[in-house]
Amino acid sequence: MTMPETTKVLPNPRAAEGRQPASPPAAGPRGKVPPRRRPRAWRWTDLAEIAGALGASAALTWMIFGRLLPFRVMPLAYVVLGYVLFLPIYWFVIRDGQGATAAKDRLVTILVATGALFAFAPIVFVVGYVVKRGAEVLRPNFFTETMQIVGPLSKATEGGALHSIIGTLEQLALATAIAVPLGLLTAVYLSEIQGPLARPVRLVADAMTALPSIVAGLFIFSIVIKPHIWLQSGIVGSLALAILMLPTVTIAAEQVLHVVPGGLREAALALGAPYWRSVLMVVLPTARAGLSTAVILGMARVVGETAPVLMTTGGTTVMNLNPFSGHQDNLPLFVFTQIRSSQENQVDRAWAGALVLLAIVLLLFVLARIVGSASPGRRRIRVRRRRGSRTTSDAGGNRS
Amino acid sequence: MRTTGPEGSVTSDVPEAGPRAEEPRKLEARLTDADRFYRAFVAAGAGTTLVLITLIGLFLLTGAWPALKTSGFSFLTTLTWAPDGEPPKFGVAAMMFGTFVSAAVAMLITVPIAVCTALFINEYAPRAVRRSLTSLVDLMAAIPSLIFAIWGLFFLVPLLAPIEDWAVAQFHGWLPLAEASATGGSLFNAGLIIACMAIPITTSIIREVLAQAPRHECEGALALGGTRWGMISSVILPFGRSGIVGGSMLGLGRALGETLAATLILSIAFEIKPRILENGGITVASGIAIEFRDAQELGLSALMAAGLALFLVTFAINLLAALVVNRSPAGARA
Secondary structure, three states: OOHHHHHHHOOOHHHHHOOOOOOOOOOOOOOOOOOOOOOOOOOHHHHHHHHHHHHHHHHHHHHHHHHHOOOOOOHHHHHHHHHHHHHHHHHHHHHHHHOHHHHHHHHHHHHHHHHHHHHHHHHHHHHHHHHHHHHHHOOHHHHOOOOOOOOOOOOOOOOOOHHHHHHHHHHHHHHHHHHHHHHHHHHHHHHHHOOOOHHHHHHHHHHHOOOOHHHHHHHHHHHHHOOOOOOOOHHHHHHHHHHHHHHHHHHHHHHHHHHOOHHHHHHHHHOOOOHHHHHHHHHHHHOHHHHHHHHHHHHHHHHOOOHHHHHHOEOOOOOOOOOOOOOEOOHHHHHHHHHOOOOHHHHHHHHHHHHHHHHHHHHHHHHHHHHHHOOOOHHHHHHHHHHHHHHHOOHHHHOO | OEEEOOOOOOEEEHHHHOOOOOOOOOOOOOOOHHHHHHHHHHHHHHHHHHHHHHHHHHHHHHHHHHHHHHHHHHHHOOOOEEOOOOOOEEOOHHHHHHHHHHHHHHHHHHHHHHHHHHHHHHHHOOHHHHHHHHHHHHHHHHOOHHHHHHHHHHHHHHHHHHHHHHHHHHHOOOOHHHOOOOOOOEHHHHHHHHHHHHHHHHHHHHHHHHHOOOHHHHHHHHHOOOOHHHHHHHHHHHHHHHHHHHHHHHHHHHHHHOOHHHHHHOOEOOOOOOOOOOEOEOOHHHHHHHHOOOOOHHHHHHHHHHHHHHHHHHHHHHHHHHHHHHHOHHHHHO
């Protein structure tokens, strides 16, 4: 015990009066900073325990499969048995060193990590496999040609999906144009007006998210196409997609509108704005980022839907720019028809379509992330206003 | 000084309000014409949505009616699907069996993995990668089911074929589940691929619910000397139990309505059998996708009846899931 320590430990009369700068908090009783204790940090003994258990299980596996069993097994069996043996060995090792509670904790850690591995492995394999198979046959002409002059025996790199990409974009745009205004209006009704229809509307919207996409396609097929109101065409596919999009957009937009602080609405009304202006000028701009995300995620959900367009758009190999008449193709449909073919080269061509479809979905997803994480629309609007007021040289415009 | 709202909606007289502070100022909330129009317009939009969605249900019902009247109760028990035959003979028993079996296989795989992944992201992963793992899960949920289905058909099923053949060879004879004359296009494989599609959506719901577990209670558990597993088992899992059930049910709703995996993988067979590793089977969704092209008048009606039955099942499950999630403490706070 040295002098500075005791003076530090003694209550400081000036500190009791308060307002005095406190003694440096980092200085502990021993006069030096103790190393921060990190109970969850990895220590080298942990690694040694894992390595030891792994080594033991590997040796045991090799002994069982390599020496005891009379027949050869596939490599996967080694991995499975090794893992199964690793768990109890590891448990024993930890229990000997740190007790049963710690052993259980470690075992659960391993199991949880394994479960997570099984969840993340598919995405790596899916994306990797699609990119590998798709890149083999994807050529620039895939984006510029159609399947019009391509026979079933043409090479996989011949022909293209321009007609399908155009069809997908047109149908997506039409479905968005139908579903988004309706969905936004409904969301505004649910969140801002909260009228007598709110309960039934919310109920059916929730119910509709459960509608299987094939049933939406069947519904449109039986009320539009079977009675010959409209033959199979792009717009009919858009209707089916819009049915799927409507509840998604409505519910997501309503949740976004709920997050808008009530104080903003009340401020607008207190300043004398009528309801419609408070919604149009305050609530919707505030929620703009979230609303855009809702719309884009709705689009990402329906762009890859195959089941409804399978029944409604007809599918074709030639370019049809008009979504309102005649069969139109669609990227998921392109992939589906090519992959079901018995010709190897057509199956290969399907992977190019799958790669493009995956890229479109990823693009929409990243777009949604960027839009969603952008600062709320308020600031951007204010900047635009200021620019506007400068042109009219109205100095008082900002104050009002 | 008289201030008037932009549309003259609220009129107040500021200096006069001062002296008469004792008696409350009368507030008038009159709607302007523009406001009335806005309300009517928005209500019309909501009404259109309501009518549209209700019409879908009604049309499904009226469309399905002729088939239901023809078949009566046997609709639920008949295996074969020949609605345009003479006499028409059809039922959803085989389709529903396939739907439920593949969904059950999918859920048996999905739920433990989804819970593990949610716990891993929330509690085990380093803070730095937590956000990226979360968006990775959301990204997986956005990948179209078609891509999962063709990946399963060309990658997963061939990969698993030797293992399944081995299992059939080993357990054949004393385990009815594992008996099969041919493997590949089985309900089990379809369920496996549906699980790949259902894992992301289930994980993301469960993760959100578990993330709302009260932080101070978790820290209390750790401060009392509990291990991480002790904290999870005593605080997080009891708190999120209903969230896990609700999220799993939403995943189940997805799995029941999945079309493409079943259409591409299953070899079509209208039968009920316990041999889930054997080729053959049908689900409601894939049945509709396959049969609609050749369907005549009654055939279409029968397909609509099948679609209606599927919709009723998924709807009931979604409703149940919403009830469970809303009743939980986590859901109430969300």
